[in-house]
Amino acid sequence: MTWKIPASTIDRLSIYMRALDKLGLDGMETVSSLQLAELSGVNSAQLRKDLAYFGQFGTRGRGYEIKSLLQNLRKILGVDKKWKTVLIGIGNLGSALLAYPEFKEEGFEVVGAFDNSFSKVGKKLEGIKIQEIDKVEAFLKIEKIKIGIITTPATVAQEVADSLVKGGVKAILNFAPVSLNVAKGIKVKNVDLSKELESLSYFLTHKKTV
Amino acid sequence: MTWKIPASTIDRLSIYMRALDKLGLDGMETVSSLQLAELSGVNSAQLRKDLAYFGQFGTRGRGYEIKSLLQNLRKILGVDKKWKTVLIGIGNLGSALLAYPEFKEEGFEVVGAFDNSFSKVGKKLEGIKIQEIDKVEAFLKIEKIKIGIITTPATVAQEVADSLVKGGVKAILNFAPVSLNVAKGIKVKNVDLSKELESLSYFLTHKKTV
Incomplete structure (x- = not known):
């Protein structure tokens, strides 16, 4: 790829994939661009x-082959393979x-869980043993993990990112409300997550005019 | 507003607001469009x-007044006022x-929490008493709540939405992995949330070429 694909396009590929998944489960084989949109x-x-941006997928008059477009999108998004991840901070979230x-369904498997609280370390959650945060670096290297x-809490997020x-x-997928260097x-x-609520308050505020 | 504003624009307004907030806290008064971008x-x-889409905010050569642009964005997104919300389903998430x-900081206050589990109803969490799901409709009407x-779990989400x-x-902000009618x-x-991970696997997959 020689040009930059907008982040919003990548976001929408996921949305198209979900819709195609659903159509496939409903037994459909092709879909028009109008329907899919x-x-x-x-x-x-x-x-x-x-x-x-990624090629020529549909056929004029016939639309898209669901199975084939789905495979292509999975390949483009890199979810035709499995990704191992670790999760740091085992509070409620x-x-x-x-x-x-859905993480596992989409090919993302959390294989390591880490926390700094003595009351949590050693316990098992969803079949995964919670480990001491000090052990994360070695674990990542052994397991060759690329996604964390x-x-x-925001106060320790930078240290964890390092x-x-x-x-x-x-x-890194960061849920802590702090911008990481x-x-x-x-x-x-x-x-x-506040952003999502803001799009709703926008809708409610402009309801009569949009 | 007479034309349709793209959803991605609304999403970005939230992002600009966060950046402006940060600049304001850092004591800055103006920012160039290049810096803010x-x-x-x-x-x-x-x-x-x-x-x-929303007006003329900056001044050529001077950039944007942070305080004023922030106020405008808050007004556009409807977060210049407070919104009461309810939360249904008091599991981990x-x-x-x-x-x-951040919800409260951005003006969204959860004032009611509801669940169908007898073991949860009546307990208090974050100062909010968990109520029986049957009571949600009356509560919403009394409190005049517009956001839920x-x-x-996916299996009961449609019923709850109704x-x-x-x-x-x-x-409605829906975290259940089901599309609501x-x-x-x-x-x-x-x-x-899988979408966020997919944008990371996209990045990792195309790392050498983008």
Whole structure:
């Protein structure tokens, strides 16, 4: 790929994948761009533009072959293979994510859980033993893990991020409400749940006019 | 507003707001579009385009007044006022969200928590008493609540959504991995945490070429 794909396009590929998954489960074999766009909550010009970054997938008059487009999207997003991840910070949110079945379904398996609390270390959650945070770096190296998930309080998130990067992690999903400083070439994705509520308050505020 | 604003623009307004908040805390008074764009992880043309939907905010050569732009964005997103919300499903994720300080900081206050489990009903969490799910409709009407958050298992999410809508809720933040059917005029925002991981696996897969 020689040009930069917008982050919003990547986000939408996931949405298209979910819609195609659903259509496949419903026994459908092909779908028009109009239908797929509608199911995904975008307009069909946007859908076609997003897919055009990656190739020519549909057939005029016939639409998209669901199975084939799904395989292509999985390959593009890199979820045609499995990813091992670690989760740091086993509070309520960390525990919820450990038990979040969609991660595994989409190919992301949490294989290590870490915390700094003596009351948690050694306990098992969802079949995974909670380990001391000091052991994360070695664990990452042995398991060759590239993705880490941070669900710690904001105060320790940077320190945790540093350990992850030292252990060889290249991509971090950060739920702590703090912006992390990492070396170039490391990707951080911040999850901001308030943003989702803000899009709803926007909707409620402009309800009469949009 | 006479034209449709893209959802991705609304998402980015939240991001700009966070960046401006941070700059304000750092004691800055103005910011260039280049700086603000960089802090927000977008290019400055995108930033200017996003803001242009809502008016003329910056001054050529001087950039944006942080305080004033922040106030404008808060007003546009409807977070210049407080929103009361309810949370349904007090498992790990629901408990985590009840304790999520950013919701309150951004003006969203969870005032009611509901569950169907006898072992949870009556207990207090984060100062909020967990109530029986049967009582949600009446509660919503009395408190005139417009936003509901669903963190139940997928199997009961539709039923819960129906109760919320009957109670007068107009916007739902849905964490259950199921697509909800609601009447026209009701907004549902689905939170798909796997999507965030997929943008990381995309990055890792294309790391050498992007």
